[in-house]
Amino acid sequence: xxxxxxxxxxxxxxxxxxERIEIPAFPEVKTRKFGFWxxxxxxxxxxxxxxxxxxxxxIESTTPEVVIITLVEDENQNQHFxxxxxxxxxxxxxxxxSLLTEY
Amino acid sequence: MNRSxxxxxxxxxxxxxxxxxxxCCSFEDEMAKDVLQQAYLKILEGxxxxxxxxxxxxxxxxxxxxxxxxxxxxxGKVVSLSDSYDPVELTEEVDATDYQGIIKHLPEMQREVxxxxxxxxxxxxxxxxxxxxxxxxxxxxxxxxxxKLKELITKVQIQEEYGK
Numbered sequence: 720x721x722x723x724x725x726x727x728x729x730x731x732x733x734x735x736x737x738e739r740i741e742i743p744a745f746p747e748v749k750t751r752k753f754g755f756w757x758x759x760x761x762x763x764x765x766x767x768x769x770x771x772x773x774x775x776x777x778i779e780s781t782t783p784e785v786v787i788i789t790l791v792e793d794e795n796q797n798q799h800f801x802x803x804x805x806x807x808x809x810x811x812x813x814x815x816x817s818l819l820t821e822y
Numbered sequence: 823m824n825r826s827x828x829x830x831x832x833x834x835x836x837x838x839x840x841x842x843x844x845x846c847c848s849f850e851d852e853m854a855k856d857v858l859q860q861a862y863l864k865i866l867e868g869x870x871x872x873x874x875x876x877x878x879x880x881x882x883x884x885x886x887x888x889x890x891x892x893x894x895x896x897x898g899k900v901v902s903l904s905d906s907y908d909p910v911e912l913t914e915e916v917d918a919t920d921y922q923g924i925i926k927h928l929p930e931m932q933r934e935v936x937x938x939x940x941x942x943x944x945x946x947x948x949x950x951x952x953x954x955x956x957x958x959x960x961x962x963x964x965x966x967x968x969x970k971l972k973e974l975i976t977k978v979q980i981q982e983e984y985g986k
Contacts, residue, residue: 726968729975730940733921737841743855745836746862 782806823872831878832862838942842883845937846890849922853893861889877951883938884952918978927974932967935960 787803832839843854843861861882864870870885872878916923925933931953938949950960 723968725972725975726936726940729921729924729971732919733925734941736919736921740841740844742837742840743858745833746859 823875825866828865828872831872831875832865832882835879835882838879839882839886842937842942843886843890845941846887846934847893848926853890857886857890857893860893861885864889879942880944880948880951883942883944884954887934887952915981916978918975918982924974924978925971928967928970931955931963932970935963936967936971939964 785805785808787805787808789801789803790798791801792798839861840854840858843858844851847853847857861870864885865872865882870881872881874881916927918924925937928936934953935946935949938944938952939946944952946960946964947957949964950957953960953963955963
């Protein structure tokens with residue numbers, strides 16, 4: 720087609736002119752992505768810290784929860800209290816149980 | 823697709839990509855360099871992914887065009903997408919060998935389709951894909967652009983003859 724020939728000539732000449740344009744070198748594009756070693760290093764440090772810096776949990780000592788106060792009479796018939804601390808109670812006697820037998 | 827394959831594709835199309843970037847940036851060299859660098863960065867950072875390697879050039883041109891439009895927006899320059907079919911007016915004297923000056927007189931879309939078809943040897947369908955418009959619309963821009971450019975070339979030739 721005549722029209723297209725005219726345009727093709729136009730663009731051929733334009734391309735010829737553009738050959739003089741200085742094409743910039745292909746840029747060395749540095750991506751902003753993290754490399755493999757940075758996250759790997761962070762992960763390794765965290766594992767190291769978790770394994771070696773972790774303090775042993777203190778073992779909880781059992782605290783006595785029961786205080787047993789007993790009134791004891793010795794051979795001279797002197798009465799005195801003995802105080803014991805324990806975590807449990809074997810037997811329990813009501814403080815008023817003696818009333819049933821002594822009176 | 824890995825980094826070296828992408829590098830290879832980009833290097834193979836680098837010259838065409840730069841010339842297209844220039845054409846999208848109103849033939850401003852510095853802006854074109856900046857736009858091309860940004861387009862490459864988008865690709866290598868994975869913001870733009872190539873699905874079909876056979877469409878590499880179309881894909882690259884599309885990214886460059888989009889990046890150039892963005893740059894114009896950032897600079898506050900409005901890109902007119904209107905497609906007027908008013909008679910071509912040459913307000914100033916244009917040299918017949920000032921091909922860029924002549925082609926700049928075409929409306930944006932017509933100029934882009936014409937450049938893609940005649941300068942970069944692409945099909946109208948590929949141009950439609952790059953411009954993200956329908957094939958029918960691209961054909962209309964192509965026909966109008968051709969007619970308008972022909973008018974421009976004739977006017978410039980007449981201007982030169984009168985000048986002599």
